[in-house]
Amino acid sequence: MAARPTSKTSESSDKVSVICRALRRAIIEQALEPGAKLPEDSLGERFGVSRTIARHALGQLAAEGLVELRRNRIAVVATPSWQEARDAFDIRIELERLVVRQLAGKLTRSQISELNDHVDAEDRARGGTDAVSIRLATEFHILLAQMTSSPILVRYVSEVAYRCCLTLSLYSRPHSTECAINEHRAIIAALAKGDEAKVMELMHHHLDSVANRALVAPTPQRGRDLLDILAPYADEVASDRVVKLPKVARRG
Amino acid sequence: MAARPTSKTSESSDKVSVICRALRRAIIEQALEPGAKLPEDSLGERFGVSRTIARHALGQLAAEGLVELRRNRIAVVATPSWQEARDAFDIRIELERLVVRQLAGKLTRSQISELNDHVDAEDRARGGTDAVSIRLATEFHILLAQMTSSPILVRYVSEVAYRCCLTLSLYSRPHSTECAINEHRAIIAALAKGDEAKVMELMHHHLDSVANRALVAPTPQRGRDLLDILAPYADEVASDRVVKLPKVARRG
DNA sequence: GGACACCAAACTGCATGCAATTGGGGCGCT
DNA sequence: AGCGCCCCAATTGCATGCAGTTTGGTGTCC
Numbered sequence: 001m002a003a004r005p006t007s008k009t010s011e012s013s014d015k016v017s018v019i020c021r022a023l024r025r026a027i028i029e030q031a032l033e034p035g036a037k038l039p040e041d042s043l044g045e046r047f048g049v050s051r052t053i054a055r056h057a058l059g060q061l062a063a064e065g066l067v068e069l070r071r072n073r074i075a076v077v078a079t080p081s082w083q084e085a086r087d088a089f090d091i092r093i094e095l096e097r098l099v100v101r102q103l104a105g106k107l108t109r110s111q112i113s114e115l116n117d118h119v120d121a122e123d124r125a126r127g128g129t130d131a132v133s134i135r136l137a138t139e140f141h142i143l144l145a146q147m148t149s150s151p152i153l154v155r156y157v158s159e160v161a162y163r164c165c166l167t168l169s170l171y172s173r174p175h176s177t178e179c180a181i182n183e184h185r186a187i188i189a190a191l192a193k194g195d196e197a198k199v200m201e202l203m204h205h206h207l208d209s210v211a212n213r214a215l216v217a218p219t220p221q222r223g224r225d226l227l228d229i230l231a232p233y234a235d236e237v238a239s240d241r242v243v244k245l246p247k248v249a250r251r252g
Numbered sequence: 253m254a255a256r257p258t259s260k261t262s263e264s265s266d267k268v269s270v271i272c273r274a275l276r277r278a279i280i281e282q283a284l285e286p287g288a289k290l291p292e293d294s295l296g297e298r299f300g301v302s303r304t305i306a307r308h309a310l311g312q313l314a315a316e317g318l319v320e321l322r323r324n325r326i327a328v329v330a331t332p333s334w335q336e337a338r339d340a341f342d343i344r345i346e347l348e349r350l351v352v353r354q355l356a357g358k359l360t361r362s363q364i365s366e367l368n369d370h371v372d373a374e375d376r377a378r379g380g381t382d383a384v385s386i387r388l389a390t391e392f393h394i395l396l397a398q399m400t401s402s403p404i405l406v407r408y409v410s411e412v413a414y415r416c417c418l419t420l421s422l423y424s425r426p427h428s429t430e431c432a433i434n435e436h437r438a439i440i441a442a443l444a445k446g447d448e449a450k451v452m453e454l455m456h457h458h459l460d461s462v463a464n465r466a467l468v469a470p471t472p473q474r475g476r477d478l479l480d481i482l483a484p485y486a487d488e489v490a491s492d493r494v495v496k497l498p499k500v501a502r503r504g
Numbered sequence: 505g506g507a508c509a510c511c512a513a514a515c516t517g518c519a520t521g522c523a524a525t526t527g528g529g530g531c532g533c534t
Numbered sequence: 535a536g537c538g539c540c541c542c543a544a545t546t547g548c549a550t551g552c553a554g555t556t557t558g559g560t561g562t563c564c
């Protein structure tokens with residue numbers, strides 16, 4: 001069980017996949033903030049590939065929900081609404097409960113120490129930037145998913161975790177990672193002990209509290225982009241051409 | 253709540269999306285069986301687009317797990333292993349429990365009749381081919397997901413449901429759809445009544461029984477492709493070039 | 505000064521073309 | 535016949551080129 005053959009779907013060494021990985025990482029480390037523009041040319045130039053490839057990569061990331069693709073317009077890093085963020089966390093909770101349910105009592109000794117090592121790394125990174133802490137915390141969950149050896153589960157947990165990462169950069173306040181780390185340790189302990197119900201409850205509580213700390217309130221104000229907020233209203237005048245908004249001072 | 257603005261991620265009318273939809277449907281209706289080859293040229297020619305577009309579409313479907321992309325080789329319709337199929341169903345159960353939990357007691361009268369209409373259509377289709385019955389049954393679940401108005405949930409439920417469809421064509425026996433339809437009706441009733449726990453249990457049982465009827469046994473023999481079975485063994489000699497398999501009589 | 509029309513630059517949508525890789529059939533050898 | 539080898543058609547990987555759309559800036563008129 002420890003080693004099924006590596007997934008056929010696993011990202012090979014295509015140029016496309018390389019770019020996807022790079023962009024994904026840039027996004028979750030908030031080097032690219034939500035709303036950041038991603039012109040095909042620039043990406044191509046930056047990564048030394050043609051626009052075709054950059055375009056393809058953007059397509060993949062759009063399928064994962066990390067970037068938003070509008071016809072004839074520049075692609076941008078996705079800007080999930082507050083509700084979408086909440087939905088993502090709800091899904092994530094169910095998926096990760098499934099992960100730990102499958103894993104409880106089934107981890108090898110080496111897997112457990114791998115997990116502990118990872119949390120140690122999280123601990124050491126506490127002095128660094130928030131971005132790195134967030135990435136490591138996310139990778140802990142992905143590491144867990146990988147231990148199920150279920151490619152599908154890995155893919156979904158990864159995707160939804162990345163999306164949650166994205167929302168963190170939108171709606172979260174400075175955010176202390178300490179308790180999260182302790183919760184990670186508790187989860188490992190419960191997994192090792194094999195207490196299925198307990199670990200599911202721990203994971204549920206862990207993610208729920210992260211979500212609640214992050215998604216402080218349905219503050220439409222912090223939704224970063226005025227136009228998004230206005231979109232639903234614009235819908236009601238859909239029949240005619242929407243009035244052009246006056247130029248607005250953009251923060252940032 | 254009934255009508256959030258339609259998702260920004262929703263598939264527009266790109267040529268790529270058109271092809272994706274067409275292929276997806278062909279796959280779940282088993283017009284394209286698992287393992288079927290999907291050369292870029294042929295697709296392009298068939299749909300009147302260039303290879304670039306066909307390629308891009310294949311990329312999207314690969315991201316959804318419906319097709320398998322091997323470097324420098326012809327893409328094929330995915331052939332999930334028995335274990336992957338089981339994993340897909342497990343995930344699906346959790347996701348759809350979430351769906352009905354969110355929906356219980358929150359459906360409008362018109363939504364309920366929409367659901368009933370759909371099941372009526374399933375009923376009428378009972379005389380037709382299995383493929384259509386399966387598609388309709390799947391679409392019932394997707395319809396439910398759509399009523400949550402959560403784009404993310406819709407996407408994941410759709411994807412995983414399609415994947416389950418795919419496995420049905422691999423591992424399922426003739427398969428009577430009757431009880432499934434009754435279960436659909438029961439779910440609608442419980443949703444309307446607003447009995448959250450009951451409807452979650454119904455959905456769980458429904459999907460579980462579908463899975464159990466479909467995934468009859470971990471029969472590696474029926475895994476359709478001898479080469480897949482041998483793949484893990486080949487992994488162990490990864491350092492050197494894998495021995496070429498002698499030509500083997502291919503069924504079908 | 506502000507609104508509108510227009511135009512050029514930027515960018516995407518897509519097709520085509522070329523190099524590289526694969527797999528399968530034919531050929532010779534044993 | 536059986537086995538291995540080589541070569542070519544089939545196919546993918548990728549870049550480039552062209553046409554159509556959007557953007558943002560400028561000039562003009564009120």
